Structures are given as C-alpha cells and as structure tokens.
Amino acid sequence: MxxxxxxxxxxxxxxxxxxxxxxxxxxxRGKEKNYLERCIDTTFVSSVGKFVDQFEDQMVQITGTQKAVAVVNGTAGIQVALRLVGVKAGDEVLTQALTFVATANAIIYNHAHPVFLDVDLDTMGLSPKAVSAFLEDYGELRDDGCYNKKTGRKISACLPMHTFGFPVHLDELISVCKAWNIPIVEDAAESLGSEYKGKPTGSFGELGVFSFNGNKIVTSGGGGAIVSNSVSLAEKGKYLTTTAKQPHPYEYFHDELGYNYRMPNLNAALACAQLEQxxxxxxxxxxxxxxxxxxxxxxxxxxxxxxxxxxxxxxxxxxxxxxxxxxxxxxxxxxxxxxxxxxxxxxxFRLPMYEKFxxxxxxxxxxxxxxxxxxxxxxx
CATH class of the missing domain: 3.90.1150.10 (Aspartate Aminotransferase, domain 1)
Incomplete structure (x- = not known):
C-alpha cells in the first residue's frame, strides 16, 4: 500500500x-441564489415557469439540437426517450452492462428486455464491433424492423452510454444500427459538454438524455433533459412527461398514459445559473x-x-x-x-434482477x- x-x-x-x-x-459560484430567490418571488416553483423555458433554450444551444425537454431526472428521461423511439413491452434494447444501473432500469420501466453487449477498452462505452457481431449472429431484418432470432423479440433501440463523459465510437455505432434499422438513444447523462468530431454528445441519436443530479458537472439538485433534432419527437416527449394532458384553459383531459416527469421551475432556476458556468x-x-x-x-x-x-x-x-x-x-x-x-x-448481469438477460x-x-x-x- x-x-x-x-x-x-x-x-x-x-x-x-x-x-x-x-x-x-x-x-x-454564479447566480444560483439570485435565480432561486427570483423563482420563489414569482411563486411559480412547480413545473411551469420562466426558468424551465430558459433551461430548455440553453440546452438547445449547448447541444446543438432542435428542441429540449426538461424532466425530473435522467432515468425518467431515458424511459420516455425509449418509448418515443418505439420501444414497447416485450421488445429488446441493446445496451452495455458496464454502466450505472439507471440505464438498465429505464429499459425495464418500459417492460422491455435489456441485451447486454461488450464495451470498447478505449472508450469504456458500448462497442460497435460487439453490436455488429451480436446482430450478425442473432439479428434478422423484417419489414417492421430488426428481430432477435434466438428470442423472437423485436430489437427496438440501441442505448449506448458515454462512460464518465468519454464518447463512444459514434460513427461506427450509427453505421451498424442504421444497417439493422435500429434507432439510437444516447445515454448522455455523464457527458454534458463532451464532443465527438466537434459535435456535442446527445445530438447524434434520435434522442439524447442528460442528467443534472447533484454530483454531475452541472446540477439542478435533481433533474434531466431530453434533446432531439426531431421537434415532433421532443414535443411528444414534453406531452408525455406532462401527464399526457391535452391543452385546455380549464378542462383536464388525458388521452393516453403519461408521466408526471416535468422538472420543477425551482430546480430549473438552479440549472440555468449552473449552465451559464x-x-x-x-x-x-x-x-x-x-x-x-x-x-x-x-x-x-x-x-x-x-x-x-x-x-x-x-x-x-x-x-x-x-x-x-x-x-x-x-x-x-x-x-x-x-x-x-x-x-x-x-x-x-451480476445484479440479481439482471442476471438472466x-x-x-x-x-x-x-x-x-x-x-x-x-x-x-x-x-x-
């Protein structure tokens, strides 16, 4: 020692x-206290308010995407993002076993099945070679997507995680997934500010998801964000995370199963001051x-x-x-x-709830x- x-x-x-x-x-070290006081003074401390809108605008600028959606945490963001790209109960999602448990949990929250594939030694993130090898062995392209020949389940998404902020080999991964008609959702929870070939992580997949937990490089205490270059996908995400409520001056009508996953304005105030730094x-x-x-x-x-x-x-x-x-x-x-x-x-796969996948x-x-x-x- x-x-x-x-x-x-x-x-x-x-x-x-x-x-x-x-x-x-x-x-x-910035305007955190000032923004929190301003938020409290408005009395808008829940999921509606100026700072929520400002936070989403800042995330669009930082990630170079078209739209951002503020959510309560990164795990909720991944859960919703997977649903947005079409993951349904009984489907499979390709991901890595070397990750924080939230990555796998978000798959299960959709009643889907994780498939754990290897990482690259240099990135510590999901390996395009491992994904390609798995699909060559088990993948089968059908009219409605890619299926796992061993299980018969549809492979509805690929979920790489940028470990500790080190980007995965995105070009190769995108190429593999495109060939097999599998959409990518980036777990960018740890990689705010990271770039791959000059472009921000989180902006490569159909959607990207960030975390603003207390230990992250920028924090809102608790919070997350979904970003996308598809405005329609992101708007659907905002709708789903707002309990799937149809806009109306006073009526409460919800036309599908949604989630109460919106980031409170109070947390967004903290996040806005942090993002400025x-x-x-x-x-x-x-x-x-x-x-x-x-x-x-x-x-x-x-x-x-x-x-x-x-x-x-x-x-x-x-x-x-x-x-x-x-x-x-x-x-x-x-x-x-x-x-x-x-x-x-x-x-x-060493954890009891994931050992059989x-x-x-x-x-x-x-x-x-x-x-x-x-x-x-x-x-x-």
Whole structure:
C-alpha cells in the first residue's frame, strides 16, 4: 500500500486540504441564489415557469439540437426517450452492462428486455464491433424492423452510454444500427459538454438524455433533459412527461398514459445559473485532467484521457490499475486516508434482477470492472 502513498499525497495537495476529499461536489459560484430567490418571488416553483423555458433554450444551444425537454431526472428521461423511439413491452434494447444501473432500469420501466453487449477498452462505452457481431449472429431484418432470432423479440433501440463523459465510437455505432434499422438513444447523462468530431454528445441519436443530479458537472439538485433534432419527437416527449394532458384553459383531459416527469421551475432556476458556468467548469476540468495526466506519467497507474477526434468533459476522472488485487488495495488505502475513490460499477448481469438477460462474452467489460477506479474530480 505504500506504493499508493505518493498518489494520495498528491491528490491532497492538489485540492489543498488534509481533510476528507470527496469524489465530486457541485460549485455554486454564479447566480444560483439570485435565480432561486427570483423563482420563489414569482411563486411559480412547480413545473411551469420562466426558468424551465430558459433551461430548455440553453440546452438547445449547448447541444446543438432542435428542441429540449426538461424532466425530473435522467432515468425518467431515458424511459420516455425509449418509448418515443418505439420501444414497447416485450421488445429488446441493446445496451452495455458496464454502466450505472439507471440505464438498465429505464429499459425495464418500459417492460422491455435489456441485451447486454461488450464495451470498447478505449472508450469504456458500448462497442460497435460487439453490436455488429451480436446482430450478425442473432439479428434478422423484417419489414417492421430488426428481430432477435434466438428470442423472437423485436430489437427496438440501441442505448449506448458515454462512460464518465468519454464518447463512444459514434460513427461506427450509427453505421451498424442504421444497417439493422435500429434507432439510437444516447445515454448522455455523464457527458454534458463532451464532443465527438466537434459535435456535442446527445445530438447524434434520435434522442439524447442528460442528467443534472447533484454530483454531475452541472446540477439542478435533481433533474434531466431530453434533446432531439426531431421537434415532433421532443414535443411528444414534453406531452408525455406532462401527464399526457391535452391543452385546455380549464378542462383536464388525458388521452393516453403519461408521466408526471416535468422538472420543477425551482430546480430549473438552479440549472440555468449552473449552465451559464458550463464553459468555465469544462475549462477547469480540462486543467485538472492535464495536471493529473502529467503526474500519472511517473506512476504505475494509467490515467484515462480523451481519444483523438473527441473532447471529454472529464466529469469523473479515472485510473486503471494492473489487476483487481491492486485495484482493491488502492481503494482501501485511499479511502482510509480520507481520499474518496470508487470502483467502476459492478456489471449489470451480476445484479440479481439482471442476471438472466442475454449477454455476450463481456471480455472488455470484465477487464475494466476489475481495474478502473474514479479519483477526486471536483472543480477546485
């Protein structure tokens, strides 16, 4: 464990404290209090208000899409986005097992079935090669879409997740899914501000979904957003997340099953002030990543950096250990020294509610699960 002492001391010095160093905390240095007070003064603190509209406009500008829909959290956003692209009960969704549980949960909320495919070692996100190999083995194109020959179920969507803000290989994934007539929904919960070949993540699929949880690069306390270049899809999303209520001056008429998933104006006020600082946060994140990268060149740990033609937001920065034994020792030592570190998630198929779903060999995902650790990544 003494091998990890220099790393621990370096992180303490970087954050200029000997106290507990958390993994990621929000920074409120802008107009957060001002906007919250203004929101309260209007008395519009629920799902209607100026700040909800402003937040949606800001997300359109940031993501380069045509329309955004404010929702209560990223999980709800994915659930609705999957429904919007046609996922129905009994259908299948191709996704990755190396992800936060919300990705898989959102599929189940639609009464659909996740199919867990491998990730790429360089992106830690869904592998186009794994998707292609699976479809070559099990895919069958019919007039109404792609079906899984093994299960007989329709494969209604592909749901990649941009792990820790590192974009997946989008060109290749789009090409594969287009050939098999499978729409893409991007789980961009962790990648606000990330880019692939100069274009924001979340803007490539039929829809993209972002999270504004308290630990994200920009936070609204709790909240999410659905974005799309299809105005009609996004408008349907707004309608569904507003309990599928038909507009009327006073009558309450709901013509299909909807959700009470709209972001409150109070949360949107906080989000608007945070989004105004996004460029500053991204610049500071990149500076911390550069400092870490230089330091870890002298250590036995591999610090993960962005790939060519991509721009990562470096939401949660991470290192790769030699093996699981070293990973566990690193986690134990750093946390005992009040430096918060966390392993990457346990693979979804290891969880009791997901152990029976179809998966491939997961070779890369298992390799990363045993080695990747997040280190403190807050803006200073």
């Amino acid at each position: 003494e091998n990890f002492k220099p790393v621990t001391e370096y992180i303490k010095n970087l954050y200029d404290t000997r106290e507990f160093i958390p993994l990621h905390v929000p920074k409120f 996004l460029d500053t946060f991204l610049a500071e994140k990149r500076n911390i990543a550069e400092i870490y990268a230089d330091f870890f060149k002298t250590q036995s740990l591999n610090f993960r950096t962005e790939l060519p033609n991509t721009k990562a937001n470096y939401w949660l920065m991470c290192v790769e250990l030699e093996n699981k034994q070293d990973r566990d020792a690193f986690l134990k030592y750093t946390n005992s020294e009040s430096v918060m570190t966390r392993p990457i998630w346990q693979l979804m 179809q998966k491939d060999n997961q070779k890369n995902a298992i390799f990363l699960e045993e080695r990747i650790v997040n280190i403190p990544s807050s803006v200073r």
